[in-house]
Amino acid sequence: METNLALLLLLAPLAGFLINIFAGKKLSGNLSGTLGSLAVAVSFAVTLFFFLQVNNTGEPVMVNLYTWMKMVNFDINFGFQLDQLSLLWLMFVTGIGTLIHIYSISYMHDDENIHKFFAYLNLFVLFMMILVMGSNLLIMFIGWEGVGLCSYLLIGFWYKKQEYNDAAKKAFIMNRIGDLGFLIGIFIIGYLFHSVEYNDIRNIIASGEADIDMAWLGIAALCLFIGACGKSAQIPLYTWLPDAMAGPTPVSALIHAATMVTAGIFMITRLNFVFDLTPDIQHIIAIVGAITSLMAATIGLAQNDIKKVLAYSTVSQLGLMFMALGFGAYEVAVFHVITHAFFKACLFLGSGSVIHAMHGEQDMRNMGGLKKVMGITFATFMISTLAISGLPPFSGFFSKDEILMTAFHHDKVLWIIGSLASIMTAFYMFRLVFLTFYKDFRGTEEQKHHLHESPGLITFPLIVLAILALVGGAISLPGSSWLNHYLAPVIANPAQHHALGTTEYMLMGIAVVGALIGIGLAYTKYISKAQVPPQDSEITGFTKVVYNKFYVDEIYMAVIVKPIYAIGSFFKNVTEAAISGFVFGLGRAATLIGAQGRYIQNGSVGFYLLIFVLGMCSVIAYIFLK
C-alpha cells in the first residue's frame, strides 16, 4: 500500500511528463497545462497523506524497490525514505509546484511549445521529488542531476535566442562542477562507511564503534559542500543563477527560487550527522554563506532588471541559510527555506505578473506607478517584500531573526555581515517596489495603454502565496517551535535554543530597526527625491563595478574558460601535429630507406649472382672459421 502510494507520488508527474511530451502537440495549451497541474496536485495530495501519517506516527516510511547498483563494498538500493525532512520538502515542492503550474497555464498561454513547458516542469517536479525522497546519496544524485537537466531545458526554453542557450549551458556546467564534488564526496563516504544509505551512515556514527578516519571525513564533507555550492549558488559557483533568469518567470519562481536551489541545504541537513563531526568544514560553510550573502546583496543594490534583483536576493538569502547550516542550526535553515520559498515564489510570480503586463519589459527604469492598475499584484508583492525584509509579523521576520540570533551566539563578525546583508535586502527590495509600483509610469505610451491586472489564474497563486508569506512564520515561533519538534527525529544534534531573554529581544529590535533603516533609505531616495537609476552608460565609479557584478563573470572567463580554450588550441595545433608527425615520420623513414635501398636492386643478373656467391662464401667461411 505504502509502496504503491509512494510510487503514485512519483508516477503522477512522470505520467504528466510523458503525456505532454508525446501527445502534447495534439492537446490544446489549456488542456496540457491542466494535465500538468493535475499531475502535481495528485502528488501534493499523496504527500499530504504521508505527511499527516508521519506526523502522527513519527515513523518514517521506507520503500525499497530493488538493488540498483552493486559495488564491492556495498550495494546501492533504489529506495525511498519518506521521513519528516523529505516530507517537509515534498510538501512545499508539490504545493508551490501546483500553484506555479496553475500560474503557468495563463502565463505561458501564447507559447507555441506550451506542452513542452509543462512536460519539463513535470519532469522537474519528478526529479525534485526523487532528490528529496531518496534513501541514499545515489538516489539523491539522480534527482540532483535530473533537476539540473530540467533547469537546463527550462532556462533555454526559448531556444531560438542563443543568449538564453548560453545561460542554460552555463547553469548546467557550473552545476556539474559542483556535481563532481558531490560525486567525490559520495565516493569517500562509500569508502569510509561501506554504505551510502543515510540510515546506515547515521547508525554507524551514532554507534561510535567504527573507526572513522576524520581527515577523510572532512574532505568528504568539503566535497559535498562544493556540490551544495553548485546547486545552491554559493561562492564561487553562484554566477549561473542570475543568468538563469533568462528562463520563463514561472521557472525562475519554481526552480531558481523555491525548490531546486534549496537542494544544497536539503543535502547538508540530510547529512547533518556527518557535518556535525567536521566543525572545520562547518566553519567554512558559515563563512562562505555569510560572504555570499553580503556580496549578492551588494550586487543586488545596483541591478535594474527586476528579475536580476530577485535573483541576487535569492543568492543572498541562500547565503544566510548556509550560514545557519554552518552553525549547526539545521532547523533554522530549514525554517528559512520554507518561508523563503513562500515569499520568493510570490515575488517572482508577482514580477512575472508585472512583466506580463509590460509585455516582456523587465527594466525597472521603464516601469513605475503600477500600483494603480495592478492592485492584487501590488498587494501580494508588498506583503512578500515586507516578509523578505524581515518585518514582524511576516514570516521572514521569524526565520531571518533566528538565523541572526544563532549567528550572534556563535560568531559576532558573521552576525554583523548577516545583519548588513539584511539591511541591504530591505533597501533593494523596497527600491524595487518603489521603482515598479510607485510614482508615475515611465514606459512608452503603447505599454501604458496595455497595462492591465493579470487574470485570475495568475493572481490566485499570488494570493495563496502571499497569505503563506504572511502567516508562514507560525510554524516556528520563538519559544514554542512546532518545526523544531517535528524535525527532531532527523537531526542528530539539535541546536541549542536560547530562551527568550533580554539579549534576544534586543537582537530582534536591532534587526527590525535595521530593516526600517533600509526601507527609510529607499524611501528617501526613490520616493522623496524621486530618483530613477541612471542609464547604463552613465554609471560610474564603484557603482559601475557593482552594477557589473564585480566583473566575476569576466574574471572566470579570463582565468578559466579562455585558458582551457588556449590549451585546446595548443593540443590541437602543436601536440596533435607533433604526435601525428612522429607517426608519419616512422612511415617516411621506411620510405626513405627503401628509396635508397632500391639502388642495390639494379637488375643486373651478374651483380645478383656475384652477391649471391660472395654471400655463400662468407657463410661457408663463417662456419669453418668459427
Add this chain to the structure above:
Amino acid sequence: MENILQEIGIDNYIYLSALLFCVGAFGVLYRRNAIVMFMSIEIMLNAVNLLLVAFSTYHQDAAGQVFVFFSMAVAAAEVAVGLAILVAVYRNISNIDIDNLKKLKG
C-alpha cells in the same frame, strides 16, 4: 672400384671437383652470354655430382649415387625450362646477353 680410390686417393677427387666448381662459378660470374652461363652451371652441378659419387664409394654407401641420379634428372629438367626461357628471351630482344635483362630493377 676400391683400387681406383686407393690408387688415386679421395683428396684428388676433392681437388678436381673443387676446381671444376670454381671454373663453373667463375664462368657464371664472368660471362654475359646466358648459354655459356648455363653451361657453367652444369659444370658446377657435375662437380658436385663427382664429389657425391666419390664419397659414395668412399663410404660404401649407395645413397650418394642415388642422389646423383636425382640431381641429373633435376638438371635435365632445369636445362629444359631454362633453354625454353632463353628462347623466349631471344625472340623478344634478339640476343641473350644478360646485361640486357634489367627490367626487374627496383
Add this chain to the structure above:
Amino acid sequence: MDVSFILITLLFGAAATYFVGDKWASRAALIFSTAAFAATLYVIYRYNLGEGVSYAHKWISNPRVILGFQADGMSLSMVLLTTALTPIIVLTSFGNLFPKSRAFYALILFMAFAMAGTFLAVDGMVYYIFWELSLIPIYFIALRWGSGDAETRKKDVVKFFIYTFAGSLFMLVAFIYLYTKAGDFLDIHLYNIQLSKTEELLIFLCFFLAYAIKIPVIPFHTWQANVYQKAPAAGTMLLSGIMLKMALYSIVRWQLPIAPNAANEYKYFFIALCVAGVIYGSVLALKQTNLKKLLAYSSLAHVGLIAAGAYTLTLDGLRGAFLQMIAHGFVVVGLFYAAEIISRRYGTEEISEMGGIRIQAAKFASMFMILVMASVALPTTFNFIGEFELLYSLAQANIWLAVLGGTTIILGAFYMLRMFQQVMLGDKGGKVFADVTFGEGFTFIIIIAILIFFGLYPKPIIDFLTPALQKVLLNINPIN
C-alpha cells in the same frame, strides 16, 4: 546449440548477403544480423540454465592450436553487444544508396563475425587470427565507401591499417614467446606460466602496444579522428561501437591475467596515462569544428576512462569498464547516427554551418538531446552506472585520479552542450531540415530504450558479468 552457431550465422549471413545481390543485400543483412542476435540471446539463456555452450575442436596439431570458443559472462556480454549493435548499424545504413551495397553489407556481417570470434576465442592463436581478420573488412569499408577526397581518405585509412596492424604484430610476438613456454595457446595455460620480471614486463608492453593503438590510448590515437570522420557512418559505428571494445576486452581477458605482476607494479603509470587521455580528448573535443571529429575525441576521452578503470585491477574497475563499454557502444552509435543524419541532410559536417535544427525537427532534437545526456552520463542512463563504478574504482586507487578523471563530467558537459547549442539550437533559418523518418526514429528509440532501461535496472547485466570478472581477478591478484 553452442556459441559457434552465432559465428556460423554471421559468416553464412555474410556470404548469403553477398550472393542475394545489391537490391536485397540490406534486408538480408538485417535478417541475418537479427538472427545472430536471437541466437546470442538463446545461447545466453542456455548458459544461464547452466548448460555447456562452449565449443572446442582440435584444429592444428603442430603448433598446437585448438579451435575453441568459450562462453562466460564477459565474452557473452561482449558478443551480445556485437550482435545487438550489428542490426542497428545495418538499420542506420538503410537511408544510404551505396554502390555495390551487397559487398558493403556482407563486409559488415563479416566484421561482426570476426569481432564475435575475437571475443569468444579461448586459444591465443585463434584469438589473434580473428583479431586481425576484423581489420580487413573495416579497411575496405572505410576505403571504398568513405566520404571526402579519395586521396586523403586513402592516406588516413592506410595509416590506420598499418598502425593497428603493426601494433598487433607485437602481440603476435608475445603469443609466440608464450607458446614456447606453455606448449599451447590456451588461455588458462598462458595465465599460469611463470615468467621472470623482465619477461613479464616485455609481454605486458607488447600487449599494451597492440591494445593502446586499437583503443586508442594517447599518444597512439592519431589515426582515430581522421578515420572516424572519413569512414562511412556504419564503419565509424563498427569501429567505435564494437571494435575498440575488442581491445578493452582483451586487456581484461589476456593482458592482465597473463602478466599480472607487471600490471600490479606499473598500474599507476598506465592509469595515469589513460586518465591523461580523458582530459586530453575532452579539451581537444572543445576545439573541434567538425561534428564527427568532435564525437571522435569525445570517444577518446570516454574509452580512456574505461581503460583506466580496467587497469585499476579491482572488481569495481573491471565491472565499470564492462558496463561502460556496453553503454558507450550504444550511445556512440546513436551519436554518430545523429551526426550522419545531419550530414546527409545538410551535406556538411562543419558545425559552423549548422544551427536552428530544433525549430524544424523537434523529435530529432529530443532524441539527440537524450543521447547527449547519456553521453555526459546523466543518472538514469546506462552510462552513469558505468561511469560511477569507474570513477569509484579510480577514487579507491587514488582520489586525485578520480578528480582528474571526473573532469570528464564537467568538460564532457561543456563540449557536448556547446556542440548541441551550435548544431541544434538558435534560429538560423534558411536550410530545410526534415524531421526523423519512421525508420530513423525507430532506430533511435531502440538505442534510447536500452540506455534508459539498463540505467534504471542494470542488475541483470551486473549479475551476469560479476562471476566471470571475479574469476579473472583471481588470476590477476592471486594473493588477495
